[in-house]
Amino acid sequence: MENLFPKLPVADWIDAFVDWLTSTFAVAFDGISSVLESVVEGLVTVLTFIPSYVFIILLTLIAWKLANKGIALFTFIGLLLVANLGYWDPMLDTLALVLTSVIISIIIGIPTGIWASQKKTVKQIVVPILDFMQTMPAFVYLIPAIFFFNIGVVPGVVASVIFAMPPTIRLTILGIQQVPSDITEATEAFGSTTSQKLFKVQLPLAMPTILAGINQSIMLALSMVVIAAMVGAPGLGADVYRAVTQIQIGRGFEAGIAIVVVAIILDRITQNIGNKNQGGVSGK
Amino acid sequence: MKETVKVKVEDVTKIFGKNSKKAIALLENGDTKGEILKKTGSTVGVNKANFEVYAGEIFVIMGLSGSGKSTLVRMLNRLIDPTIGKVYIDGKDIVAMSKEELRKVRREKISMVFQKFALLPHRTILENTEYGLEIQGVEKEARKTRAMESLKLVGLEGYENQYPDQLSGGMQQRVGLARALANDPDVLLMDEAFSALDPLIRKDMQDELLDLQSNMEKTIIFITHDLDEALRIGDRIALMKDGSIVQVGTPEEILMNPSNDYVERFVEDVDLSKVLTANHVMKRAEAVNIDKGPRVALKMMKELGISSIYVVNKRKTLLGAITADQAKQAVEQGQSIHDILIDSIDTVIGETLLTDLFDTVSQATIPVAVVDEANRLKGIVVRGAVLGALAGNNENINNTELPESQKVEVTN
Numbered sequence: 001m002e003n004l005f006p007k008l009p010v011a012d013w014i015d016a017f018v019d020w021l022t023s024t025f026a027v028a029f030d031g032i033s034s035v036l037e038s039v040v041e042g043l044v045t046v047l048t049f050i051p052s053y054v055f056i057i058l059l060t061l062i063a064w065k066l067a068n069k070g071i072a073l074f075t076f077i078g079l080l081l082v083a084n085l086g087y088w089d090p091m092l093d094t095l096a097l098v099l100t101s102v103i104i105s106i107i108i109g110i111p112t113g114i115w116a117s118q119k120k121t122v123k124q125i126v127v128p129i130l131d132f133m134q135t136m137p138a139f140v141y142l143i144p145a146i147f148f149f150n151i152g153v154v155p156g157v158v159a160s161v162i163f164a165m166p167p168t169i170r171l172t173i174l175g176i177q178q179v180p181s182d183i184t185e186a187t188e189a190f191g192s193t194t195s196q197k198l199f200k201v202q203l204p205l206a207m208p209t210i211l212a213g214i215n216q217s218i219m220l221a222l223s224m225v226v227i228a229a230m231v232g233a234p235g236l237g238a239d240v241y242r243a244v245t246q247i248q249i250g251r252g253f254e255a256g257i258a259i260v261v262v263a264i265i266l267d268r269i270t271q272n273i274g275n276k277n278q279g280g281v282s283g284k
Numbered sequence: 285m286k287e288t289v290k291v292k293v294e295d296v297t298k299i300f301g302k303n304s305k306k307a308i309a310l311l312e313n314g315d316t317k318g319e320i321l322k323k324t325g326s327t328v329g330v331n332k333a334n335f336e337v338y339a340g341e342i343f344v345i346m347g348l349s350g351s352g353k354s355t356l357v358r359m360l361n362r363l364i365d366p367t368i369g370k371v372y373i374d375g376k377d378i379v380a381m382s383k384e385e386l387r388k389v390r391r392e393k394i395s396m397v398f399q400k401f402a403l404l405p406h407r408t409i410l411e412n413t414e415y416g417l418e419i420q421g422v423e424k425e426a427r428k429t430r431a432m433e434s435l436k437l438v439g440l441e442g443y444e445n446q447y448p449d450q451l452s453g454g455m456q457q458r459v460g461l462a463r464a465l466a467n468d469p470d471v472l473l474m475d476e477a478f479s480a481l482d483p484l485i486r487k488d489m490q491d492e493l494l495d496l497q498s499n500m501e502k503t504i505i506f507i508t509h510d511l512d513e514a515l516r517i518g519d520r521i522a523l524m525k526d527g528s529i530v531q532v533g534t535p536e537e538i539l540m541n542p543s544n545d546y547v548e549r550f551v552e553d554v555d556l557s558k559v560l561t562a563n564h565v566m567k568r569a570e571a572v573n574i575d576k577g578p579r580v581a582l583k584m585m586k587e588l589g590i591s592s593i594y595v596v597n598k599r600k601t602l603l604g605a606i607t608a609d610q611a612k613q614a615v616e617q618g619q620s621i622h623d624i625l626i627d628s629i630d631t632v633i634g635e636t637l638l639t640d641l642f643d644t645v646s647q648a649t650i651p652v653a654v655v656d657e658a659n660r661l662k663g664i665v666v667r668g669a670v671l672g673a674l675a676g677n678n679e680n681i682n683n684t685e686l687p688e689s690q691k692v693e694v695t696n
Contacts, residue, residue, distance in 0.1 A: 185363055186402035190416040190467070191391035200419070204406045 018144050029148045036100065036154045043096035052083050063265065067272040074268075078261035087236060087258040094225050094235035094262065097153060101160035101221040106214060109165045113172025113210075114198065123173060130166040138163060138227050146231055156224075156233025164221040171213025175206030215270040222263045236262070289372075290503040291337040291360065291471060296369030298355050298527075301326030304367050317526050329355040331527040332369070339470075340501040342494075346514040347524030353507045356524070357475050360505065361394050362386055373471065391420050395464035399476035401456045403448040409435065409459050410444035416467040427466075434466040435459075437496065454485040461493075465500075474506045478513065490517050511550065515539070515559050523547055535559065540681065555639075556674050562641060563634040564681050565673045566654045566663030571596045574603055578614035578621055581606060592650040594661055595625055602661040605629050605650055631655045634662055638670060645670055 056079045064072035082091050116123040138159055145155035179202050187201045225237030236259050243252035299307045303324035310320050317328045330352040337343040347353045358364040370377045403412050413435055417427035438458040448456055478486045508514050514521050515535040522532045531543040542548035571594040572581045585593050585608045592607040604627035614624045630644050631653045644652050651664040673681050
């Protein structure tokens with residue numbers, strides 16, 4: 001067997017490819033890196049500028065408006081707890097990291113999903129890439145990410161985007177393709193252009209599914225914070241990582257709880273945006 | 285009106301599958317649908333459909349599921365592109381049209397109503413009705429006015445701010461109809477439009493469609509699998525089987541002269557009493573002018589061997605009837621026909637279905653008179669003819685296409 005088929009030098013190929021990428025696109029990577037870094041830093045600056053009690057009240061009100069009283073109460077108590085435990089600033093770093101990753105996921109993911117939903121060949125190419133992004137262990141692409149973008153928050157964002165974007169794309173495709181065929185047929189029968197069909201019918205009807213995808217992307221981005229911390233991204237993940245390496249079980253749990261609180265708040269609020277939209281449709 | 289051809293379908297064929305060229309060649313060769321499927325793996329959806337639809341008529345395409353009728357109707361606005369063939373609307377072949385031109389035709393000339401309504405769930409009834417106008421860029425106020433008119437036409441005033449799923453199926457389909465009418469198209473395609481509705485509501489909708497049609501005179505192409513529906517609303521019917529059109533004709537022609545065994549089997553279970561009308565079974569009416577004397581009436585009855593006769597005025601308006609006994613009495617006592625006239629007689633109009641005639645005919649002592657809207661005598665219905673017609677005996681069924689032969693004979 002081994003004599004018949006010599007081992008393919010996949011590892012060598014990839015090494016060569018990464019080297020080539022690093023040297024050829026150094027300028028481009030530097031550009032991306034500085035843009036991402038300033039976005040995250042800008043967000044952090046804005047978030048830290050808001051006094052913590054104002055922030056807590058603001059988020060509580062948003063939760064109340066978009067979700068319900070229970071979730072508003074949880075938001076209020078949860079954020080107070082985070083502040084009390086002393087994780088306020090790391091939490092803001094984490095929020096900035098997650099928001100940046102999710103916004104990038106949306107900006108790239110939704111158009112890609114729309115494109116893939118319209119063209120079969122695009123879908124056939126995109127779906128395997130998504131499988132790859134979701135299952136390839138994050139550590140594997142963290143190292144090249146460091147080569148490209150240096151240590152810090154940027155490779156953290158990149159890793160989060162890679163891991164978090166697939167649900168947005170997948171559910172955008174699904175949402176659009178789930179629009180009943182007789183409805184798209186009717187839209188066409190009345191003489192809609194492709195963009196009228198997309199914006200007046202397909203996207204509005206797919207919106208609850210797309211929002212569910214974005215919600216999943218947020219959760220996945222949050223789940224990447226510890227891994228992002230390993231390449232130098234600041235935030236709650238860094239606290240967890242530090243506690244784990246120093247076997248400080250208690251502190252580890254504290255930071256972990258802070259992550260859970262942020263996750264639940266973000267999840268419930270975004271989930272309810274989707275449900276509210278749907279509620280307007282069914283009207284019953 | 286019937287002379288104008290609105291839609292002309294020429295050799296329209298649809299092959300589903302990859303080997304469409306080979307399949308077409310085999311089709312030209314005369315191979316059947318089954319053989320082609322075996323040889324090429326392609327399915328023949330529609331096989332060389334040819335027909336013409338006249339302006340202002342309701343043309344029904346009928347067939348069982350899988351007969352290709354839904355595919356055929358979708359080729360009329362190119363929701364499905366024909367593999368070969370031409371579809372002319374107002375003389376222009378839409379198969380050859382560019383996307384732009386086709387869009388214009390879809391926006392202005394041809395609208396469609398769908399089996400499962402296909403309303404937009406995120407839009408109100410008004411917004412749904414406006415959709416066709418909205419994508420054409422019609423001003424907000426103008427399109428609202430037109431959509432409201434269209435909703436009023438289908439009896440949905442007051443529901444414009446509801447959402448589709450707040451309405452019943454019948455009402456949702458009215459919205460579908462209103463949406464199609466809002467564009468003011470010439471041609472209306474209705475794909476099994478009433479099939480998803482309850483039987484009672486379906487019948488209401490059929491009546492309403494006929495009502496609407498009598499005012500708007502659109503060209504309607506209606507798809508159905510329900511023969512009763514086809515017979516009820518169709519001016520002409522095309523029967524489809526296995527992708528081919530088997531027969532095109534008026535409901536009567538299809539019932540009375542099925543072109544082959546398939547059509548015959550299809551129509552054999554039809555309840556003739558719900559298809560045939562008084563016009564079909566009436567006999568020539570004998571009538572006497574009111575100004576004549578009873579003696580003339582008596583003579584006529586004797587010559588014709590009948591025991592009663594209708595009395596009309598100069599304009600052939602039915603006034604009543606007299607019996608032979610009364611006429612004899614009148615002659616003896618010197619009375620006029622006026623004095624002995626029975627004016628409470630049973631009359632029906634020509635369009636009355638046989639099923640609604642039974643009661644009247646069975647209780648009448650003298651034959652039931654068939655009259656037109658102006659109460660002019662057209663003919664009479666006798667029991668024997670009704671039974672004969674129900675038995676499918678063609679001798680007892682008149683060809684209503686030639687009403688001239690049914691002129692009333694009046695002796696002056």
